[in-house]
Amino acid sequence: MRHDISLTVNGDTYNLTVEAWRTLNEVLREDLNLTGTKLGCGSGDCGACTVIVDGKSVSSCLTLAVEMDGRQILTVEGLAPSGETMHPIQEAFIEKGAIQCGFCTPGMELSALNLLKTNPRPSDTQIRSAISGNLCRCTGYNKIVDAISEAGRRMKPQSKTRR
Ligand code: FES
Ligand code: FES
Structure with a gap:
């Protein structure tokens, strides 16, 4: 089953249609091309996939994309959005x-x-x-x-x- 979601990543809002089984990690990396967020263990053990959702650290490999409807997400690409100066x-x-x-x-x-x-x-x-x-x-x-x-x-x- 596919779901329509709207999520904000690094200040940009995206309207997406995602399968219910897809993770936030997959959507960030594959749909939004935000490959700074890594995929290591895929099971919540390594932290390589960490992003911040509404101010809290989250393992994106364990988070379903459909749960992100209406959420504010920060990835490493958003730390220094201009690319001109580093955080x-x-x-x-x-x-x-x-x-x-x-x-x-x-x-x-x-x-x-x-x-x-x-x-x-x-x-x-x-x-x-x-x-x-x-x-x-x-x-x-x-x-x-x-x-x-x-x-x-x-x-x-x-x-x-x-x-
Ligand atoms: S990829 Fe290891 S905790 Fe998510
Ligand atoms: S895993 Fe290589 S720098 Fe941390």
Whole structure:
């Protein structure tokens, strides 16, 4: 069965017709060509597919697209929409060497954003807790924790209103 849905992704509204079984991850990557959102395990274990829906972190591989009717979604492409300047989280990840293969990075950065929105000066323990659902097979996590801590220091008050 197919359903008509309307969802907003990174500020743009899309009217789509989707099969009931398709996931948000599939629709983002295949229909909207927003391939920054990755598909890793497909079972809710790795966090590579993390997006933010109405202000909450969500595994897009476990979320049906039909549930997204009327929702506001942020993907990694929306962190720095203009493409001209990077978000402080992206800058910090690069500068701290927190990216190796990069497969986990979109999900990590969105989990970081969700943390820093409410807690701009998190402890390392709080950062590790916030990214506990995001697996990284490359970095050993220390540089990611450093990057998120640095991003918190860089995010000025007006940055809290940024995506
Ligand atoms: S791909 Fe969704 S949690 Fe791994
Ligand atoms: S940088 Fe490769 S999985 Fe994290």
